[in-house]
Amino acid sequence: MPPQIKRLLPLFAAFIGLFLLVRHFLVPESFGEYGFYRGNSLGENAAKLPHYAGKAACAECHDDMAAFLASDVHSGLSCEVCHGPGIDHANYADSIGIDKPKGREFCGLCHSLNPARKKGVVVTVDLSDHNVEYDCIGCHNPHKPTELKEP
Amino acid sequence: MKSRREFLKAAAIAGGSVLVSSMFRPFNAVVFAANEPANPTDIWYGIGIDIAKCIGCGRCANACKSENNVPREPFFFRTWVEQYTIKNDQSVKVESPNGGIDGFTQSVAPEDIFKTFFVPKMCNHCYKSPCVQVCPVGATYDSPEGVVLVDQTHCIGCRYCVQACPYGCRYILPDKGVVDKCTLCYHRITKGLNPACVEVCPTGARMYGNLHDPADPLMKFIKDHNVRVLKPHLNTGSKLYYNELNEEVR
Numbered sequence: 001m002p003p004q005i006k007r008l009l010p011l012f013a014a015f016i017g018l019f020l021l022v023r024h025f026l027v028p029e030s031f032g033e034y035g036f037y038r039g040n041s042l043g044e045n046a047a048k049l050p051h052y053a054g055k056a057a058c059a060e061c062h063d064d065m066a067a068f069l070a071s072d073v074h075s076g077l078s079c080e081v082c083h084g085p086g087i088d089h090a091n092y093a094d095s096i097g098i099d100k101p102k103g104r105e106f107c108g109l110c111h112s113l114n115p116a117r118k119k120g121v122v123v124t125v126d127l128s129d130h131n132v133e134y135d136c137i138g139c140h141n142p143h144k145p146t147e148l149k150e151p
Numbered sequence: 152m153k154s155r156r157e158f159l160k161a162a163a164i165a166g167g168s169v170l171v172s173s174m175f176r177p178f179n180a181v182v183f184a185a186n187e188p189a190n191p192t193d194i195w196y197g198i199g200i201d202i203a204k205c206i207g208c209g210r211c212a213n214a215c216k217s218e219n220n221v222p223r224e225p226f227f228f229r230t231w232v233e234q235y236t237i238k239n240d241q242s243v244k245v246e247s248p249n250g251g252i253d254g255f256t257q258s259v260a261p262e263d264i265f266k267t268f269f270v271p272k273m274c275n276h277c278y279k280s281p282c283v284q285v286c287p288v289g290a291t292y293d294s295p296e297g298v299v300l301v302d303q304t305h306c307i308g309c310r311y312c313v314q315a316c317p318y319g320c321r322y323i324l325p326d327k328g329v330v331d332k333c334t335l336c337y338h339r340i341t342k343g344l345n346p347a348c349v350e351v352c353p354t355g356a357r358m359y360g361n362l363h364d365p366a367d368p369l370m371k372f373i374k375d376h377n378v379r380v381l382k383p384h385l386n387t388g389s390k391l392y393y394n395e396l397n398e399e400v401r
Contacts (some may be wrong), residue, residue: 037292
């Protein structure tokens with residue numbers, strides 16, 4: 001073996017050894033378990049806590065209201081569309097309430113006039129013309145909107 | 152090889168036939184990602200959006216922000232709704248005031264409108280994600296179920312993926328300086344809950360499901376409608392299937 005190779009070999013071995021050592025400490029645990037990423041990250045992403053409880057959780061207590069809602073055109077709606085995220089209310093129903101939006105603007109998010117809203121999918125009204133002096137829920141029960149009452 | 156001339160001739164025939172045969176290889180962007188990966192027993196999540204049913208209420212964008220603690224400023228969205236208005240003069244106007252959360256006001260005079268519709272946008276959870284390919288540290292990845300996720304403890308905030316995403320679905324969290332994006336509510340779907348946007352959609356315009364299950368409602372949706380994906384020419388393997396997608400939508 002030529003002497004220059006003999007002298008370079010230990011140098012190369014030292015560099016490779018140093019690289020492996022540094023790599024050992026820098027590569028995080030579980031990296032490469034499933035692919036080029038930290039395998040534990042899957043569990044960390046899955047462990048985050050939900051804010052929306054889901055319609056089934058609402059119906060556990062409010063089965064009467066769920067049945068009432070199912071009787072009319074809003075039957076496809078999840079409770080939390082209007083009432084907002086409800087996991088805290090579901091867990092601590094005694095102390096934490098839930099949002100009950102009232103204004104005309106809120107109903108208008110779906111029902112205000114817009115040429116992009118297709119007939120047959122949603123009923124739209126001109127908010128600046130349709131009974132402007134009342135809140136929508138004065139006449140329409142949001143859980144059974146087709147049934148009208150005196151404001 | 153007898154001569155240079157014969158070698159060049161053979162090389163030209165070989166190269167040319169590869170090129171020509173590649174033109175005959177069938178490619179369909181809708182089928183491409185749906186049938187991957189090869190193991191069909193695994194869960195392989197896809198998303199369906201029916202533009203015909205979207206009423207632009209923006210509840211999806213609102214619920215997404217509540218569910219995932221997305222900053223409320225109108226620069227940060229994991230999902231948002233755009234209103235496309237194709238005018239009689241053939242120009243196209245795209246609006247998304249605060250992602251549609253506060254509702255849409257009609258900004259084009261009715262007589263100028265040829266056609267208008269809402270398009271909800273979100274991460275396409277691509278099978279060949281450009282964002283995953285460019286991440287230098289392996290902080291963004293495809294989960295085994297086909298969900299594109301971010302490892303925020305490992306992200307260095309270099310923004311390559313923000314640049315790479317052709318659908319504009321990523322942003323940098325202002326307080327942490329790391330990237331954030333739609334996770335298809337991974338923390339919810341692994342617990343048997345719907346993603347927040349699917350849960351609150353009042354018209355059922357959004358759905359998600361397992362592309363490997365022929366009985367899944369999503370597969371029925373894909374097979375019963377003329378679904379398309381966004382930017383199929385980019386070969387991203389998008390798994391977000393739109394019904395009634397207008398060709399003006401980018």
